[in-house]
Amino acid sequence: MKFFQKLNFKNGSKSTLDYNLRINNLNGILQALSINLVVPFASIYTKRLNGTDNDIALLNAYPSIFSILAVFLGTYLFRKFKNKKKVTALFFGLGRSFFLLFIFIPFLPAWLRPGLFVLLYGAMSFPNSIANMGWQSYLADLFPEKWRGRAFSRRSSLSTISALIVTLITGNLLYFIPKNDSQRMLLYQIFFIIAFIVAIFEVLSLIKHRLDRNNKQIETITEFKNESLIDSLKNISKLVISNKRFLDYCICVVIFHFAWQMGWPIFFTYEYDILHSNELWSSIIATVSSIFQALTFPLWQKLSEKKGNTFAIALAVLIMSITPFLYIVSRSIVHVVIFNVITGAAVAGTVLLLLSNLYESAPNENRTLYIGIYTVLTNITLMFAPILGMKLKGLTNIYIALAVVGILRFLSAVVFYLRYKKYKKASL
Missing domain, CATH: 1.20.1250.20 (MFS general substrate transporter like domains)
Known part of the structure; x- marks a missing residue:
């Protein structure tokens, strides 16, 4: 102590x-x-x-x-x-x-x-x-x-x-x-x-x-007359549905997370089955990715302060859509290591800006329940996306599966960009 x-x-x-x-x-x-x-x-x-x-x-x-x-x-x-x-x-x-x-x-x-x-x-x-x-x-x-x-x-x-x-x-x-x-x-x-x-x-x-009570963004919680678990969930649903900005963000998040998580087992399979990676190379890949994540977190933050969170997340997701195509052109595990400079930077931006956009989309009132809904949605996609990714690979081949993942990630970047244009226009 x-x-x-x-x-x-x-x-x-x-x-x-x-x-x-x-x-x-x-x-x-x-x-x-x-x-x-x-x-x-x-x-x-x-x-x-x-x-x-x-x-x-x-x-x-x-x-x-x-x-x-x-x-x-x-x-x-x-x-x-x-x-x-x-x-x-x-x-x-x-x-x-x-x-x-x-x-x-x-x-x-x-x-x-x-x-x-x-x-x-x-x-x-x-x-x-x-x-x-x-x-x-x-x-x-x-x-x-x-x-x-x-x-x-x-x-x-x-x-x-x-x-x-x-x-x-x-x-x-x-x-x-x-x-x-x-x-x-x-x-x-x-x-x-x-x-x-x-x-x-x-x-x-x-x-x-220490909680500073002068912070005006401290969450306030709506009091409902009946606070049983079932009734509380019903009231929560009504609140979330009425928040158009949060619903728009959830649509973008579901599309992106599905495309993001769908590629995880395919990347692993490509590294080990096609490029013959091992524990040493996996460690090197993780090291390069982590280093560039740490280096680019501040850069993404500066971009979000200058251009806004909605624009920055669209750019981060766009860069992440390149990753599957980089794997397709990789003919050596060394290529994957080099490309993880880009991948690590994209992951840093995505992780940072997903949370920043969540705070921006969720109101101070009942913020926790909005975070709860966000958590449910991202875990639902996690239950199915990796399985469907490997199923697609089995029905076609690993190169087609990677291309589909890349296209879906690009579409999710487009959706994030349309969200940026929508709220930029509304603010004018």
Whole structure:
């Protein structure tokens, strides 16, 4: 706790803003360290537990299912209990506690290990989704509108670098140190423990944020006479439907996320089956992408401040539509590494600007429920898009599948641009 006390500032809105910016950066770093000790290695850990291809498929499907279920409870909880920070911290703590459960998996019967790990990994998304929804809403409460993008950009740059470092170190240790499977499992268990310890400080840093009551963008919540879960959801639906700007954004988001997520397994298959990649090249690709994400976060933020969030997201999605065609022309894994300079920059812009556009489209009143709807939509596309992408590849070939993904991404960029033109014209 003495470490956090050193970060304290004097009272006052400017001092509070500076303080929250520092705590926000620290929280992002700790979150990146905690998550990336576990999540990047979930698939290979499942394989080490003798998991099947079906287990790997469920490892990707379960989190989205649990996330959708979590949104309904999360929306109700944040409306019922007004202290977002405490509820968010509680569910982050519950989510990170799953790291401790993973430790005991190797002690169970062999036939039970992979299935139970996959189920627990998916169930971990339930508290994490509630926590992330609360954090996204609380971030908007903490920072005035003109500072939100800057705060998220700084946090994203630092957390991306931290994630890169911890992933590289962890991956190399898991590869070089163990002499057999038993030693490797022991090392995984050690990393799970370290991840949980880091997560404790992550939650503590979240609690240390200070809410400035002078921020006029703090969320207000509509009070309904009947606050049962079912009636609350009915009232929520009425509010969302009446918000035309948010509905327009949701249409763009659904089209883009479907096209975005559809390409993920196809890219992986192209790298491994066509270009004969391996763990080393995957690490290099991730490194190059992460470096250029960290470098371009501030550039995208400057563009959004100059041209607006609606224009910047259209440009980011347009650049991302190039990625499938870059894979088509790649004849060596080295080409993919080089092209990830472009891909990393596009991902940085997309991640940053999707959230900025969400804040811009969702009103201050009942902001959390709008974030909940956004979360549901993106997880629904995640349930189906990767499967349909691989189905398309099976019916045609990988080159046609990549071309279709590229065309769909280009169309999503067009839709975002039409949204930009619509609201630019309305503001004149």
